Amino acid sequence: MSAFPSSAVARSAAPSAAPTQADLLEFARRTAADAELIASLPLDPEGRTWVRLDGPGGSEAWLIGWPPGTGTGWHDHADSVGAFVTAAGELKENSLAARLPTDGWKTLELSEDVDRERRLPAGQGRSFGRHHVHEVLNESTDRHAISVHAYYPPLPRIRRYSRTGPILRLEQVERPEDWQ
Structure with missing residues (x-):
């Protein structure tokens, strides 16, 4: 990961109540429209x-800056709700339209009708609820994508999964200290 000057960090006024999914999506849209901030993100040709x-x-x-051909792998954001908007390029989101058990399992067999795919070109985004399992990809072969993501409450953990056909397997649980 590359260092980023703290002076370029966007600031926003904090509402008195916990932000909703709609609040997070609106923040991500406003921030993604900030051309100066988006242009200031250093891009690495090999890593996010x-x-x-x-x-x-x-x-x-x-x-987040996404080099061509990169993605997150299957994951969820545990008890946080969230939103993201593509600011440049295009991202693809594969998600599961199924409520999964939150804990106590290692392997699940998914039914055939749970897969969803969404393409999010610049200016497009989405919000999602707790325990939303998805992967986000930049499928371009030659162009970076940039996106803005917001979560509330701040991420307590991220669960990472592997997927082979209908089989979803919990592989790892990350805590904030693993990515900050």
Whole structure:
């Protein structure tokens, strides 16, 4: 990851109540439209880059650069709700339209009708609820994508999964100290 000057971090006024999914999506849209901030993100040709932003109401927010051909792998954000908006390029989100058990399992067999795919060109985004399992990809072969993400409450953990056909397997649980 590349270092990022703290002077470029976006600031926003904090509402008195916990931010909703709609609040997070609106923040991500406004931030993604900030051309100066988006252009200031250093891009690495091989790995994702990111910088932490101040999100609304104490939320956790990130500006992320995606080199061609990169992605997150299957994961969820545990008890946090979230939103993200593509600021440049295009991202693809594969997600599961199924409520999974939150704990106590290592392997699940998914039914055939749970897969969803969404393409998010610049200016497009989405919000999601707790325990939303997805992967985000930049499928371009020659162009970076940049996106803005926001989560509330700040991420307590991220669960990472592997997937082979209908089989979803819990592989790892990350805590904030693993990525900050």
